[in-house]
Amino acid sequence: MLDILEKGVATARGMADYIELRGEERVLTYITYSDGRIDNVSSIIHSGVGCRVLYDGAWGFSCGRMDALEHLVRDTCSLARAASYHRKERIELQDINPQQDERALTCRTPPHHVALERKISRLKTVHDLIRVYDPRIGAVSIDYEDSHGTKCLVTSEGTALTQETSHLYNHCWVTGKESGALTAARDITGSTEEGFEFFEKESEERIAERVCSRVIMQLNGRIARKGTFPCVLGSRVVGILAHEALGHLVEADLTGSSPFNNRLGKKVSTDSVNVVDAPVKGTFGSTSYDDEGVPTGPVDIIKNGVLCGLLTNREYAFKTGIPVCGAARAESFLYPPLIRMRNTFFDCGDLHEEELLEGIRFGYYCKDFRGGEADLSSWFQIGIQEAFEIVNGEIGDPVKEVSISGLATEALLSIEGIGNTLGFLGGYCGKGQQAAVSAGGPPLRFPEGVILFGGRMP
Structure with a gap:
């Protein structure tokens, strides 16, 4: 050929x-x-x-x-x-x-x-x-x-x-x-x-x-309460947050319409937060080269709470002055390459699960999701298929009929605990064409008032 x-x-x-x-x-x-x-x-x-x-x-x-x-x-x-x-x-x-x-x-x-x-x-x-x-x-x-x-x-x-x-x-x-x-x-x-x-x-x-x-x-399970509560989001739910509510905002062809426009070098999260898009062995979104022939490499999207990187192709690398990273991907020969995520994830912190739960009198632990969506304002909504009550710092009874929503830009600034175990979920992302991707991270803890259960933030 x-x-x-x-x-x-x-x-x-x-x-x-x-x-x-x-x-x-x-x-x-x-x-x-x-x-x-x-x-x-x-x-x-x-x-x-x-x-x-x-x-x-x-x-x-x-x-x-x-x-x-x-x-x-x-x-x-x-x-x-x-x-x-x-x-x-x-x-x-x-x-x-x-x-x-x-x-x-x-x-x-x-x-x-x-x-x-x-x-x-x-x-x-x-x-x-x-x-x-x-x-x-x-x-x-x-x-x-x-x-x-x-x-x-x-x-x-x-x-x-x-x-x-x-x-x-x-x-x-x-x-x-x-x-x-x-x-x-x-x-x-x-x-x-x-x-x-x-x-x-x-x-x-x-x-x-x-x-x-x-x-x-x-x-x-019992039916979950509506309102805002302290919560811990598991690796798979964090992955949806990383991909849908954050990753698309740093695809350089979309950044101009997102809350991250002109925010490079600015603080967008708590100091301990690091978000990366990179080829990772064993994940669903890794290749050696992208579809413009650029070797794939890691991008530090957020480093120590500061927005410091975008995903680019050769066209947007020239426009922005940001290096190419191997993020130009096409579903097949039927499509031209677009800027796409590969494996997008929050990096690990140092807290064990019991430390993430510590001090929460009542809240929720959302471990896995059924589906999710987000828009370029960073608003997200995620349906949860596996969740538990947190009662006095311990995992309690399972709950059902759980959905969560919020603004990712606000959630990033409110993270108060990062777990020490990394997990990924693979699947397909649509952007006019399909791309195999993974997303994940460690469990993250949020305070009351950030994540809304059972409705949309006012």
């Missing part, structure tokens, strides 16, 4: 200021197992090339078949030329060192080496374990997907990269019912580094126990 792309770039020399070709060949498998039956089994061959060119300060992008590459490149150059007549400002790219590299998979059992029957059998086992866990369990739906393939990047600057790719993703959704009361819980797990051996540690029994215990815990 690499030699075809190199010929494509050579064809277009002199027609544009910068040429970027991203070729991709992947096979994706999707399986849905719901309520004792297979609802869907699909295998999709995903193959093609994305072409992006810069001409006189304007982008052109198109995608198509590899066997029509010459026409695709010429058409894309024409698009960029047409766009240049109407551009409002000239686009420039930050200089980088062109990379030549080839990265192969290191997993033990690539998913395409595993028979379809074995994958289906595994889902059936998870389903059956969930079914017999408790008679109050209702609907069960399990979605599984995996992929394997190769992607290549060639540019007119001399970058030539080949990366073998793979991923696994497993999503369970389980409902429960008792005396007319309904509840639900989900479980998400996956890897972009390990192969099918990932399910040796994420066994069928472990997944079933995890999701079922959340359902039953909610059925048995």
Whole structure:
């Protein structure tokens, strides 16, 4: 594939200021197992090339078949030329060192080496374990997907990269019912580094126990109070805060519309808070290079309470003077790269769990979430699927029907305790296209008046 792309770039020399070709060949498998039956089994061959060119300060992008590459490149150059007549400002790219590299998979059992029957059998086992866990369990739906393939990047600057790719993703959704009361819980797990051996540690029994215990815990729990209370947010909930309510605000193409605009170098949190976006081994959002050929590296977003970094691509690195970090990512050859998070997390503090709970007469410990959203004002709302009362500094009874909301900018300035254990959750982030990401952190403690339970802050 690499030699075809190199010929494509050579064809277009002199027609544009910068040429970027991203070729991709992947096979994706999707399986849905719901309520004792297979609802869907699909295998999709995903193959093609994305072409992006810069001409006189304007982008052109198109995608198509590899066997029509010459026409695709010429058409894309024409698009960029047409766009240049109407551009409002000239686009420039930050200089980088062109990379030549080839990265192969290191997993033990690539998913395409595993028979379809074995994958289906595994889902059936998870389903059956969930079914017999408790008679109050209702609907069960399990979605599984995996992929394997190769992607290549060639540019007119001399970058030539080949990366073998793979991923696994497993999503369970389980409902429960008792005396007319309904509840639900989900479980998400996956890897972009390990192969099918990932399910040796994420066994069928472990997944079933995890999701079922959340359902039953909610059925048995008491209804949470409404209002503001001292609280501790667990690693997974902190991850949603890091990603939805903070991470998007520091994507440089969105920062101008966020509360962090013109705040670099300013205090935005308590002194002990550090937030990082970085490649981390074993997480869902790590790659060696981004889709502009930039090596991925860590970004200190908040350091000792001060906003000190943004996520950039080459275009916004040139605009802002902030270094490139390898955050330009595309879902596939069908899309141009955008500034995206990788693995966004609060760094650890030094408090044990009992120290985080100490002194709280009544509050809540929110351990896991069902869903969440935020906007560019930093307002967030998160549905909680696993929570407990805190009574006199100890974890008490489980609670249900919990949702929390608040302003992340205010919450950052109110953190009064940071745990010493780091946890991550992987998944997909949408921004016009999908990206595999992880988010997490240690448990965080907040005082009364910061997080609202059961409603929205006035």
